[in-house]
Amino acid sequence: LAKTTQPISMDSYEGQEVNITCSHNNIATNDYITWYQQFPSQGPRFIIQGYKTKVTNEVASLFIPADRKSSTLSLPRVSLSDTAVYYCLVSPGTGFQKLVFGTGTRLLVSP
Amino acid sequence: NAGVMQNPRHLVRRRGQEARLRCSPMKGHSHVYWYRQLPEEGLKFMVYLQKENIIDESGMPKERFSAEFPKEGPSILRIQQVVRGDSAAYFCASSPSGGRSYEQYFGPGTRLTVT
Numbered sequence: 001l002a003k004t005t006q007p008i009s010m011d012s013y014e015g016q017e018v019n020i021t022c023s024h025n026n027i028a029t030n031d032y033i034t035w036y037q038q039f040p041s042q043g044p045r046f047i048i049q050g051y052k053t054k055v056t057n058e059v060a061s062l063f064i065p066a067d068r069k070s071s072t073l074s075l076p077r078v079s080l081s082d083t084a085v086y087y088c089l090v091s092p093g094t095g096f097q098k099l100v101f102g103t104g105t106r107l108l109v110s111p
Numbered sequence: 112n113a114g115v116m117q118n119p120r121h122l123v124r125r126r127g128q129e130a131r132l133r134c135s136p137m138k139g140h141s142h143v144y145w146y147r148q149l150p151e152e153g154l155k156f157m158v159y160l161q162k163e164n165i166i167d168e169s170g171m172p173k174e175r176f177s178a179e180f181p182k183e184g185p186s187i188l189r190i191q192q193v194v195r196g197d198s199a200a201y202f203c204a205s206s207p208s209g210g211r212s213y214e215q216y217f218g219p220g221t222r223l224t225v226t
């Protein structure tokens with residue numbers, strides 16, 4: 001499974017856009033990129049998943065360049081409740097998924 | 112539609128005792144996964160089960176740990192003769208049969224403290 005690297009922590013203020021970049025240099029052709037969010041004392045929650053270019057849902061956008069060696073999770077106009085740990089995962093798009101979590105990015109949103 | 116349920120939420124055991132952690136997947140989900148999270152670390156995969164079958168237990172310690180997902184009832188993660196190093200948060204996740212298993216639904220976790 002491809003190893004991912006992301007910043008340990010990020011700080012932001014309410015109303016700002018936050019972009020968290022993840023590098024996955026060894027991503028395989030059939031790998032997808034998935035992001036999870038985890039609040040303190042809770043289990044992770046699926047946010048978004050993509051293969052290439054751009055994916056958008058009601059929560060976030062995911063930008064993936066053509067070489068797919070990195071990806072950027074974009075959170076528009078964050079609020080205090082977006083304070084959480086964000087995990088970038090890379091795994092095959094089909095079949096059994098053994099999700100591999102790194103240490104994630106700890107996002108702190110301040111007033 | 113209730114989410115993944117885990118109980119107990121907190122469990123305290125003395126060294127040498129047994130810990131039994133329960134997980135009820137979301138309705139209609141037949142795939143269950145167990146993960147362990149140590150403080151300040153990401154989750155580590157332990158085992159993947161379907162009803163009455165262990166599909167992959169490559170992340171389970173070889174001794175003292177076992178898991179089951181019977182035909183009826185919740186999935187159980189059992190830790191025998193617990194040691195202090197077993198203290199962690201244990202998360203269960205589920206996904207539907209034939210669904211996108213990268214999209215797993217996690218429960219709130221059971222926090223095990225071994226004294």
